[in-house]
Amino acid sequence: xxxxxxxxxxxxxxxxxxxxxxxxxxxxxxxxxxxxxxxxxxxxxxxxxxxxxxxxxxxxxxxxxxxxxxxxxxxxxxxxxxxxxxxxxxxxxxxxxxxxxxxxxxxxxxxxxxxxxxxxxxxxxxxxxxxxxxxxxxxxxxxxxxxxxxxxxxxxxxxxxxxxxxxxxxxxxxxxxxxxxxxxxxxxxxxxxxxxxxxxxxxxxxxxxxxxxxxxxxxxxxxxxxxxxxxxxxxxxxxxxxxxxxxxxxxxxxxxxxxxxxxxxxxxxxxxxxxxxxxxxxxxxx
Amino acid sequence: xxxxxxxxxxxxxxxxxxxxxxxxxxxxxxxxxxxxxxxxxxxxxxxxxxxxxxxxxxxxxxxxxxxxxxxxxxxxxxxxxxxxxxxxxxxxxxxxxxxxxxxxxxxxxxxxxxxxxxxxxxxxxxxxxxxxxxxxxxxxxxxxxxxxxxxxxxxxxxxxxxxxxxxxxxxxxxxxxxxxxxxxxxxxxxxxxxxxxxxxxxxxxxxxxxxxxxxxxxxxxxxxxxxxxxxxxxxxxxxxxxxxxxxxxxxxxxxxxxxxxxxxxxxxxxxxxxxxxxxxxxxxxx
Numbered sequence: 001x002x003x004x005x006x007x008x009x010x011x012x013x014x015x016x017x018x019x020x021x022x023x024x025x026x027x028x029x030x031x032x033x034x035x036x037x038x039x040x041x042x043x044x045x046x047x048x049x050x051x052x053x054x055x056x057x058x059x060x061x062x063x064x065x066x067x068x069x070x071x072x073x074x075x076x077x078x079x080x081x082x083x084x085x086x087x088x089x090x091x092x093x094x095x096x097x098x099x100x101x102x103x104x105x106x107x108x109x110x111x112x113x114x115x116x117x118x119x120x121x122x123x124x125x126x127x128x129x130x131x132x133x134x135x136x137x138x139x140x141x142x143x144x145x146x147x148x149x150x151x152x153x154x155x156x157x158x159x160x161x162x163x164x165x166x167x168x169x170x171x172x173x174x175x176x177x178x179x180x181x182x183x184x185x186x187x188x189x190x191x192x193x194x195x196x197x198x199x200x201x202x203x204x205x206x207x208x209x210x211x212x213x214x215x216x217x218x219x220x221x222x223x224x225x226x227x228x229x230x231x232x233x234x235x236x237x238x239x240x241x242x243x244x245x246x247x248x249x250x251x252x253x254x255x256x257x258x259x260x261x262x263x264x265x266x267x268x269x270x271x272x273x274x275x276x277x278x279x280x281x282x283x284x285x286x
Numbered sequence: 287x288x289x290x291x292x293x294x295x296x297x298x299x300x301x302x303x304x305x306x307x308x309x310x311x312x313x314x315x316x317x318x319x320x321x322x323x324x325x326x327x328x329x330x331x332x333x334x335x336x337x338x339x340x341x342x343x344x345x346x347x348x349x350x351x352x353x354x355x356x357x358x359x360x361x362x363x364x365x366x367x368x369x370x371x372x373x374x375x376x377x378x379x380x381x382x383x384x385x386x387x388x389x390x391x392x393x394x395x396x397x398x399x400x401x402x403x404x405x406x407x408x409x410x411x412x413x414x415x416x417x418x419x420x421x422x423x424x425x426x427x428x429x430x431x432x433x434x435x436x437x438x439x440x441x442x443x444x445x446x447x448x449x450x451x452x453x454x455x456x457x458x459x460x461x462x463x464x465x466x467x468x469x470x471x472x473x474x475x476x477x478x479x480x481x482x483x484x485x486x487x488x489x490x491x492x493x494x495x496x497x498x499x500x501x502x503x504x505x506x507x508x509x510x511x512x513x514x515x516x517x518x519x520x521x522x523x524x525x526x527x528x529x530x531x532x533x534x535x536x537x538x539x540x541x542x543x544x545x546x547x548x549x550x551x552x553x554x555x556x557x558x559x560x561x562x563x564x565x566x567x568x569x570x571x572x
Contacts, residue, residue: 123502143499172499185491186501190508195563196541202566205471213429215472216409218511222476225504226567230560237548248545255482259534262523274516277481280488281512
């Protein structure tokens, strides 16, 4: 089995996540190839020294790869998993960076036996997107979830771990369905809340010019993730619908209860809920 | 009329907000006196050089003051406005830092004519609280809302503006009811959403040890304000109930619509809403 240092790695999709990972892996592999949809992106990735070689032609890049990392939106990944196998070498590792894993795992299970699938989900990001925002340090000290399938051989998991380690991240092996349920509450629901809060402000206060002078850091932080890439988030929501709806339903019950206590001016139970929330937040982020 | 440099300023309540403002004003006034409930806090404020003199005895500090700044939770401010007038000099400015202004303005309207009321609401804060967290630079470059009453004389507004300027903040004159409505959407609703999100995570994922390894910066930022001081926030919610309930109701309509589109997998309108939210967020925070 080849070590990562002797592997050619192809990153498909040179946005924030793919461009950053490519840049992080350069130097740890024999070569990092970047595949972009637009020639300008491929050229820019080369110029920014994020890849050794950039191209728009997957039929050129993928046959050379010992590992292919799909860094596109989730539903694009699912289409690519269907399309690329004929281009891949025997034993090629097929990884992805998609934020939802159950539907990708199902698509990976259909891959032909000559390639080795491994789901991936790095716990990092920014509210900016595109190759311009790429940053090779983005993955450093972050958790990088890996979701192997039953069919994934140990050596493919080992190569996946080497890729994670080379980016400076910490691997965490998780079941895809469990990861999707956790991500629904900890990532996808917060995104929907942030969007709804921005739209609420837009509907109520944005006509008042004073609003933008008084908007404080609390609003800025609470809504930060509403700036995320829309195509990426849309794919996430639509491929993790059930878990997102379940998390949203729990949220609504909790929120309605807080609003009910406020409406009734039920001071003691409202204080208890706010205290419990503060305590839990401090436990999460000491 | 005395300029601020010749004024003795008494700050009542030496938590994060009061302690920080006291520290910011020291040097710009004749003296900054600090009144705390606990002797330890008064002593600590002196030791941290946030005040020239700290005491627990308002009957000692307030009669010396040309300006009194109430930096306690909103409902405490309302009780203090009832209690302190006999201690105050003729012409004394009575300001506050409470986050809701309508009920405070109503209480200020009842002050005897020998003192001059001026509502205040600085747009800053931290998720930490207490004198330990005080920071004289907290107000720098922030908006500081001032809500004068009809009865407030110009010279009292001028002194209030000098206090704001000495702290490095920008004054913004606003009507109390208008400020409360804006703050409900831009500050109080985000707090309730953050609390409800933390409690949702607590109810669903916190039993899973993987949750705390994967929790990403999006969740951390979205929930930051849930760490705010509970007594302060409780007073805010209970003194701005109507505006908070109205903002929450608008939010629920918007959120339910996003969830409905997700549930129906209505791709085009869901994308349009997420795009509108992203665009608006970018307009707010370019």
